[in-house]
Amino acid sequence: MALNQSGWRPSTPQQGDGAPATFTGNRALMLEEPLIFEIGSTETTGVDFAAGDVAGSRLGDLTRTAPIGLAGLSEQETVRHYTRLSRQNYAIDLGLFPLGSCTMKHNPRLNEKVARLPGFADVHPLQPVDTVQGALGVINELAMWLIKLTGMYGVAMSPKAGAHGELCGILCIKAALEKRGEGHRKVVLVPESAHGTNPATAAFAGFTVEDIPATADGRVDTAALKARLGPDVAAVMITNPNTCGLFERDLKEISDAVHAAGGYVYCDGANFNAIVGRVRPGDLGVDAMHINLHKTFSTPHGGGGPGSGPVVLSEALAPFGPLPFTARTADGYVHLIEEERAEEFSNEHFDGTLDSFGRMTAFHGQMGMFTRALAYILSHGADGLRQVAEDAVLNANYVLRSLEDTLDAPFAASGPCMHEAIFSDRGLAEGFSTIDVAKGLIDEGFHPMTMYFPLVVHGAMLVEPTETESKAALDQFIGALRSVAERAKAGDMALKTAPHFAPRARLDETLAARKPVLRWKPPVAVAEAAE
Amino acid sequence: MSRYFTEDHEWIDVDGDIGTVGISDYAQGQLGDIVFVEVPDDGRRIAKGDEAAVVESVKAASDVYSPASGTVLEGNPALVDDPSLVNSDPEGEGWFFKITLSDPAELEELMDETAYAAFVAKL
């Protein structure tokens, strides 16, 4: 026979005995990546420009001569830098992302494609109105859908995100009260379980915030709320379905009572995903509700934005909504109503006068999110959107009932949950808390659930699977969470140091906050600062 | 010199008409690692129960209420550079501020060390 000359003698891989350190610090596909300032230089650029003289002469005496300190990379290095960084992120494209209240659902790529059509992506917000009829048409068409899906009277499209939408709704309420001569109403009632943006928004608009307690079954204490109503109450801000994942059964009754007492009802629509197509907030007496397009209508979260927070409004509040807005006339033309034309359109669209509280942002809102949301809505249609809510609720209940024997589910007896299931840290071993379960889930290849929110549940774990998970994915997640929970109940110390397999172990947040380092500085500057 | 405690876990040491205020060892334990402390400006007049200082961990911010009325003499400058003193020595070097008491009689409503220990034991 001819002997193998190459020296490569294939054999069954042997089991290793622990991972050795590597020269680079890399771990095969897990690559360490320095900062651009450590690998680039101010002389490097990845962009070619036309040659030629660029002497300028009209800058006054303000030419920037001092070094700026912006490191550049070549195109190849840039692509590699950001590709490497991207691989240190968990994302919905990688797996189930059960972050309660955040609605991490699949982001269809059709939406990305249409948003990039030059007719949407390469259009200036101040072009003459008849050169942007398609863009205004998108806004108008999406507005129509939002109004019909919510059963409301009007919609303000310009708010930039959910919290901006909340502000929009609260400013409408304030403007309406002032118009009625009741600007003295200063109190906004907010349930304890509310998102932090609710009280922050109300306070920003000059209102005093008062907490409304929850009942033992996880809902707003209707009796306490009603008892607090009076001539000083401007509004109630209520989340429905609420942050415990429960439908507020009494919302209509609450709305009627608030209206009878002269106030308005703001509904935080962060969880609209659970009820779209099954319930219209307008039928529950809501006066204003923001819709996070990045939650219910699946525009991508992008690692923290951009969002988009249109606000649907009741007939009582619609006249006070922000500028600009669109209006389609019988001839099919879509008008853009900015400051100067408000008068003209108030006669056409409202019996009374239009009384906009003003502008909340430059230009017209998050157009790039509108195109994506509209593509998503058209894809589903009225029937598909109803199915979205049904599957979201089905998936959450499946998780709840599959795990209630292992984890404490404080509201399991309150009936079905809506789009999210809530568990507490009760029953975990002494010294173990929600964070240990969360970090253990990371090692299992899942993003953790929302931790320690809402505040009304001790050690809360809020799980929102969303409708875009298959049963197989849910079963795997349930198995993983069950396993980690059992370990936490048994006091498995390995959980206290989890995650073990992530790009980083637990990070020292105390150090980051005590001595904030918020930007890179050249080593020389760091050394001088230390002296 | 005598030390009093509030139900909100502040303590005050009284020496003549000067009071030194901080938060209790129990309180620092509940907050976790302290990362920032904001102390009141010198000369500020505060009433008993007013929000006088803020103490922050990574995940929480808590107001510190003045146990007594008076005028602020000084905030503890050491906490600006080293807020961890509140963790390591809450009832000593980790004091927050000193005030000139305007109404020492208010102190009678507060708990002494024994009463506070009993109060905490029930929490």
Next chain:
Amino acid sequence: MRYLPLTPADRAEMLSVIGASSIDDLFADVPEAARLDGPIRDLPGHASELAVERHMTALARKNMVAGDVPFFLGAGAYRHHVPASVDHLIQRGEFLTAYTPYQPEIAQGTLQMLFEFQTQVASLLGTDVANASMYDGSTACWEAIGMARRITRRGKAILSGGLHPHYVSVAKTMAKYTGDVLDTALPVLGADTDIDALIAKIDDETSCVVVQYPDILGRIADLTPLADACHAKKALLIAVVTEPVALGAIRSPGEMDADIVVGEGQSLGVGLQFGGPYVGLFGCKEKYLRQTPGRFCGQTVDADGKRGFVLTLSTREQHIRREKATSNICTNSGLCALAFSIHMTLLGEAGLRRLAGINHANACRAADRLAKVPGVRVVNDTFFNEFTLDIGKEARPVVRALADRGVLAGVSLGRLYPGEDALANGLVVAVTETVTDDDVEALATALEEALA
């Protein structure tokens, strides 16, 4: 229903695990009167990918695309060439479909990117620190005014007439509810900025002066005397930059001692997108850090001593401080910040300076050419890549008429300041690296005919 993976068999099996007889059982908490018995009527049903794409494409075609015509619009949104790799990289699913980095061990990609973004923005604006982004320039501007109120404990803000009118509008809206008093002015169609007038207005009640650099008419002025005058009265100087590329050519506001510098970052990486989403830049002196709005990413180490990054200083924010938060902002513009940062990394300092140089040179040539059009006067002595023409007649209908001829000529001051006769003849013209000499010639010719 291509995005919904559950099969009818799955649903039936899951219902049985739950112990419910039908999906309606799960919605039992909805009051009967409010239950919808089926899909909402008079709305269409689901549609194929092909059908949706066709519908959206038809809408897109109704718009005049900036890249298809000679294009000169600016006034707060600028058309620049964005390298192809930017859009490719932001579409990586690990960036596009990640959430806010609340679990830092599995979000180091986003966090390191934010740390780099903060460094780039602070360097560009000339500030000690910069945050992880705001919604856009206009909302960042308002947040800065609110921050100045908290720092100075004063309630009067002086806004330059050169500040973008939409930014002024946003501030006016918010001030109605916070009780801030705003001293505002209109721009004057002349070569001089209103810096001297601003200095004269500062008094002991002034919280801040807000000035745009370059301003809405494109003019540039040294901010140093204004900063000195503010500081003499213990007021803050807030500088607003709507065209960040300019800072590759002209001194940063931070170098001129501005206390807070905010900006619109859209020019780099983001694109026009009919006005949004954009990315607000927010930088300031370090001593004001604790009063800032928005998120910060900070450097730290992990349990093994490796460098890593986390969101930090969160106690200023709404999810912890609730009604005492410095702002109600939660979601920001993460993905647009990424696009900005990638574009800036591709440019580097040398590239940014070169890009700025080309913009300015193009604008200088265009201004010289347009000045030769009979009846046209260039208002500015100073500018970067945007200047204002006085065309001797109302500009808004002229812009309208030129659009019919396939030229998007600029932004008329009539559009920005409706009803202000003294400004009606003004036309703001932006000239970036995307504008060719042929484009300028087309504008000059069309303008000449329109004015004849």
